Amino acid sequence: MSFAAGHAQEPSALRRLSWAWPSVLAWWFVRGLAALVPALVLGRAAGRALGHHEQGELALLAGGGELLLEALGVMRIELEALGLAGAGALLLASPVLAAAAGAVVLQARAPGVGLGSALGAALARAGSLLLLWGAALSAQALLLLLGVTAFGGASKALVSDTPRGGLVFLALAVLAVLPAWVLGVVHQLARVEVALGAGVFEAAQRSMDRLGRSRARIFAWALASSGATFAFAIAGAAALELVWRSSWQSALGALLAELCALGAVLARSLFIALTLGLRDAEGSSEAGAELAPPDGAEASDLSTPLHRDGGLE
Amino acid sequence: MTGKLRSELARGGLGLALLAASARLLGGEPSPAAEPEAAAWRASAGATRLGARDEPLPSKLPEVPVVDYRLEVRLEGALLRGSGSVVLRNVSSAPLDELWLHLYLNAFEGPETVYGRVPPLGFRGAKADETGSIELESLRVEAWDAELAADPPHTPGEPLDRTDLRFPLPRSLPPGESLRLDMRFTSRLPPVTMRTGQVGDFVFAGQWFPKLAKLEPDGRFAHFPFERYSEFYADFGRYDVSIDVPEHLVVGATGARVESRSEGGRRIDRYVQEGVHDFAFTAWPHYVEQRRDHRGVSLRSLHPPGHEANGARALEVAAFGLDHYGERHGAYPYDTLTIVHPPEGAEEAGGMEYPTLITTGGPFWASRSPARAFDGLVLHELAHQWFYGLVASDEHAWPFLDEGLTTFVTGQALEALHPGAPVLRGTGLGVGAWDRASGKRARHRHAVASPAGSFATGADYASSVYSRASTLLRSIDGAYGGAATRAVERYARRHRYRHPTPSDLLEAVREEGGDEASEQLRLGLHERGHLDYEVVAVASRPIDDAHEVEVLLRRAGTLSLPVEVELRLADGQRLRETWDGREPFLRLRRRTSAPLAGAVVDPDRRLPVDDDRTNDARSLAPSGFGARSFVTGLVASRWLSELCAP
Numbered sequence: 001m002s003f004a005a006g007h008a009q010e011p012s013a014l015r016r017l018s019w020a021w022p023s024v025l026a027w028w029f030v031r032g033l034a035a036l037v038p039a040l041v042l043g044r045a046a047g048r049a050l051g052h053h054e055q056g057e058l059a060l061l062a063g064g065g066e067l068l069l070e071a072l073g074v075m076r077i078e079l080e081a082l083g084l085a086g087a088g089a090l091l092l093a094s095p096v097l098a099a100a101a102g103a104v105v106l107q108a109r110a111p112g113v114g115l116g117s118a119l120g121a122a123l124a125r126a127g128s129l130l131l132l133w134g135a136a137l138s139a140q141a142l143l144l145l146l147g148v149t150a151f152g153g154a155s156k157a158l159v160s161d162t163p164r165g166g167l168v169f170l171a172l173a174v175l176a177v178l179p180a181w182v183l184g185v186v187h188q189l190a191r192v193e194v195a196l197g198a199g200v201f202e203a204a205q206r207s208m209d210r211l212g213r214s215r216a217r218i219f220a221w222a223l224a225s226s227g228a229t230f231a232f233a234i235a236g237a238a239a240l241e242l243v244w245r246s247s248w249q250s251a252l253g254a255l256l257a258e259l260c261a262l263g264a265v266l267a268r269s270l271f272i273a274l275t276l277g278l279r280d281a282e283g284s285s286e287a288g289a290e291l292a293p294p295d296g297a298e299a300s301d302l303s304t305p306l307h308r309d310g311g312l313e
Numbered sequence: 314m315t316g317k318l319r320s321e322l323a324r325g326g327l328g329l330a331l332l333a334a335s336a337r338l339l340g341g342e343p344s345p346a347a348e349p350e351a352a353a354w355r356a357s358a359g360a361t362r363l364g365a366r367d368e369p370l371p372s373k374l375p376e377v378p379v380v381d382y383r384l385e386v387r388l389e390g391a392l393l394r395g396s397g398s399v400v401l402r403n404v405s406s407a408p409l410d411e412l413w414l415h416l417y418l419n420a421f422e423g424p425e426t427v428y429g430r431v432p433p434l435g436f437r438g439a440k441a442d443e444t445g446s447i448e449l450e451s452l453r454v455e456a457w458d459a460e461l462a463a464d465p466p467h468t469p470g471e472p473l474d475r476t477d478l479r480f481p482l483p484r485s486l487p488p489g490e491s492l493r494l495d496m497r498f499t500s501r502l503p504p505v506t507m508r509t510g511q512v513g514d515f516v517f518a519g520q521w522f523p524k525l526a527k528l529e530p531d532g533r534f535a536h537f538p539f540e541r542y543s544e545f546y547a548d549f550g551r552y553d554v555s556i557d558v559p560e561h562l563v564v565g566a567t568g569a570r571v572e573s574r575s576e577g578g579r580r581i582d583r584y585v586q587e588g589v590h591d592f593a594f595t596a597w598p599h600y601v602e603q604r605r606d607h608r609g610v611s612l613r614s615l616h617p618p619g620h621e622a623n624g625a626r627a628l629e630v631a632a633f634g635l636d637h638y639g640e641r642h643g644a645y646p647y648d649t650l651t652i653v654h655p656p657e658g659a660e661e662a663g664g665m666e667y668p669t670l671i672t673t674g675g676p677f678w679a680s681r682s683p684a685r686a687f688d689g690l691v692l693h694e695l696a697h698q699w700f701y702g703l704v705a706s707d708e709h710a711w712p713f714l715d716e717g718l719t720t721f722v723t724g725q726a727l728e729a730l731h732p733g734a735p736v737l738r739g740t741g742l743g744v745g746a747w748d749r750a751s752g753k754r755a756r757h758r759h760a761v762a763s764p765a766g767s768f769a770t771g772a773d774y775a776s777s778v779y780s781r782a783s784t785l786l787r788s789i790d791g792a793y794g795g796a797a798t799r800a801v802e803r804y805a806r807r808h809r810y811r812h813p814t815p816s817d818l819l820e821a822v823r824e825e826g827g828d829e830a831s832e833q834l835r836l837g838l839h840e841r842g843h844l845d846y847e848v849v850a851v852a853s854r855p856i857d858d859a860h861e862v863e864v865l866l867r868r869a870g871t872l873s874l875p876v877e878v879e880l881r882l883a884d885g886q887r888l889r890e891t892w893d894g895r896e897p898f899l900r901l902r903r904r905t906s907a908p909l910a911g912a913v914v915d916p917d918r919r920l921p922v923d924d925d926r927t928n929d930a931r932s933l934a935p936s937g938f939g940a941r942s943f944v945t946g947l948v949a950s951r952w953l954s955e956l957c958a959p
Binding site: 031032034035036037038039040041042043046047048049050051052053054055056057058059060063064065066067069070071082086089090093094097098108130133134137160161162163164165166184188227229233236237239240243250253254258260261264268 | 557617618619620631656657676678679734736737740741743746749750881910911912913918925926927930931932935936937938939940942943944945946947948950951952953954955957958959
């Protein structure tokens with residue numbers, strides 16, 4: 001994947017990302033804060049179930065996880081509370097999460113934008129960002145439901161219980177989740193537009209147009225971003241294994257897991273930076289066609305100021 | 314049979330290295346093995362003398378079998394047109410004035426049969442919308458020139474059930490005398506359900522012929538209607554069955570094929586087997602066949618195309634199982650073993666045992682799954698060749714005697730096959746833990762030693778007779794130094810070709826573990842016995858140059874198994890003692906060189922029957938918060954958030 005934006009004179013995606021690092025960290029931090037609530041419930045529940053145990057919670061994994069099976073039964077009520085706490089925390093945190101993502105857009109747009117001003121501006125757009133998030137999530141859930149239903153019918157008709165059938169099964173599974181994933185890409189593109197001042201519908205329209213114009217590039221970036229996120233998720237899960245060893249390994253495992261989470265936020269931020277580059281390049285092309293730059297002036301000079309498209313002043 | 318294991322094999326996945334090169338299509342039946350080396354091994358395996366294995370095996374079958382079936386059956390779609398005879402020898406001490414026949418397929422005649430009225434509720438089989446039947450067109454005693462008729466023509470007290478029929482005899486059959494019954498019948502197989510049936514061009518014929526109920530020593534017949542959770546019970550005998558099928562079908566059946574001929578586009582295969590109490594067969598044109606000879610036993614795997622890895626693995630595991638079980642429970646005495654993997658859509662025929670024929674199941678990748686379910690399934694059905702097959706207990710009255718013992722020995726075989734990771738590759742989760750978790754689902758609602766029809770739900774039945782029974786035996790093993798393992802070995806050898814009861818098992822446990830072990834097992838099996846050991850409190854205080862430590866242990870429940878207690882001292886020392894568990898609690902006071910850090914009851918987890926493992930240990934410095942669980946929750950919640958709010 002090339003990190004260079006479409007237009008030769010635009011700043012590179014990595015450069016944009018370097019402007020946005022405070023917001024990237026804020027995004028990672030807010031996500032951690034939201035996760036803290038269910039994690040505290042789980043820690044408390046484990047303490048209640050096995051805090052008295054001579055091995056403490058390490059006993060959960062003794063005998064290949066025998067006590068884990070046991071404790072899940074004992075912790076049933078706490079686990080229900082965990083689910084509620086998780087959903088509640090996510091709902092409460094979602095405006096800030098949406099704003100943090102928006103702040104990444106705004107900081108990656110131009111150098112020197114402070115975290116406070118970017119976050120403040122994004123918070124002002126939080127309503128629209130939240131509306132976009134809710135609409136996208138609902139539509140994705142619906143598409144996923146339809147996809148899974150269609151997948152069920154198709155796999156019954158097309159999948160045989162053979163190795164070849166297994167490949168068909170996988171292909172159908174990919175097809176089933178593909179529409180929801182594409183909508184996720186549109187959501188990311190639209191988020192950029194909303195953060196820069198567009199309304200939700202206008203943002204959706206623009207992002208669809210942009211996808212139509214540069215679909216190969218955008219899908220390639222989105223695929224790379226999703227792949228990286230998935231890889232970080234696997235690595236994060238693997239790091240959990242360390243958490244259940246000795247104390248220092250536990251600390252190392254927690255650190256690695258957090259770094260993986262940061263990696264995932266970076267992967268998504270990089271995608272935002274890339275699409276911002278594309279957007280600005282399109283803007284400068286249009287500007288170039290309508291308004292020829294003065295001699296010696298760079299095209300990017302016309303496209304980077306934050307006040308374009310209703311951005312920051 | 315197990316439906317549970319199979320259901321753990323989910324659909325989907327990819328990637329199998331095909332072993333098609335080793336698969337041979339439609340090969341001929343091998344000749345019965347008679348190699349001197351194989352015969353010598355089988356004789357020596359039967360005569361192995363190791364503890365309980367000094368129990369002598371019956372040298373051979375009775376010269377005249379109790380029942381001798383000679384049947385011819387013609388397959389026409391879902392119809393089986395049968396005729397032939399069965400000779401019954403009155404081996405009881407009383408004259409016989411009646412016969413009882415089971416026509417099991419009549420269970421599928423409608424929703425009002427005894428079977429049809431009971432929903433699966435956690436066990437195999439669909440709702441009762443299947444249609445199947447056996448019409449007994451003629452039952453005749455030629456020697457007496459008498460046509461027999463059922464009286465009444467239905468199961469007693471069940472006018473809409475015809476699975477258990479009484480036929481009065483026109484004259485008594487004295488003890489020791491034999492009676493030949495000629496019969497003609499037409500069986501209609503249901504769509505595949507409850508181990509039998511037909512779908513498309515696939516047929517699995519189980520319980521397909523009119524079958525004499527088991528004649529007990531006192532002259533009564535052990536008869537019963539076909540119930541949903543029940544299996545079967547019959548006399549040992551000889552089966553000589555000619556199966557007439559369209560020529561393109563591949564057939565697998567109980568016993569060895571002794572003859573095969575073609576006539577007018579059809580093929581007639583004749584199978585003969587002695588020393589068995591049932592006969593089943595399957596036919597399907599698409600079966601792929603793999604073979605292997607193992608110490609004189611001809612192993613044959615029949616599976617759908619694409620399942621070559623499953624077929625090969627089934628043969629491999631079966632070969633292991635024949636050695637493993639043979640060494641412990643007496644050598645497998647038959648010349649053949651057929652392993653059938655039903656195709657997609659016929660899964661209900663899978664996970665079942667018949668004499669010399671077992672069925673497996675699962676998707677094409679089942680044998681490559683990290684879970685050991687496929688190996689476990691093969692070993693489970695193979696173990697049934699002993700516990701049901703050779704040791705023919707009443708599966709209707711005492712289902713735990715076949716399923717529970719089979720689950721117990723299957724677990725041990727899996728542990729031997731996959732030391733350290735018998736349940737799931739890469740984990741140390743033990744079979745005992747797995748059985749224990751499954752067995753706890755029934756929550757002591759039923760006595761394990763209950764008739765199949767007395768369980769409220771299929772889940773209660775499976776949880777009790779499979780898992781809880783195995784858990785109890787493992788606990789007896791743990792408490793009494795392997796007494797259950799040795800007892801099961803002794804029981805299997807002593808009762809080969811017999812029909813033992815729970816008291817025979819308890820007697821074997823008494824011989825191996827003593828009266829107390831036998832009584833504890835009896836309480837567990839018959840009286841819903843249960844147990845929970847708990848470390849209630851721990852204390853430690855310095856006295857002079859030493860420390861006085863105190864541990865309060867408590868036992869709840871009706872079982873009282875000896876258990877080890879471990880005191881863990883702050884300097885790393887571990888001191889062990891045994892508590893006989895007879896009293897409801899024990900206050901253990903000791904003087905130690907270092908302060909106490911904590912105490913654990915049953916530190917080696919030898920008593921899986923313990924109801925609650927979370928209270929088996931106590932620390933002097935308890936923590937109210939799980940830091941590792943917290944971090945795990947943090948990471949998991951982060952990624953969930955990443956998914957839901959990108």
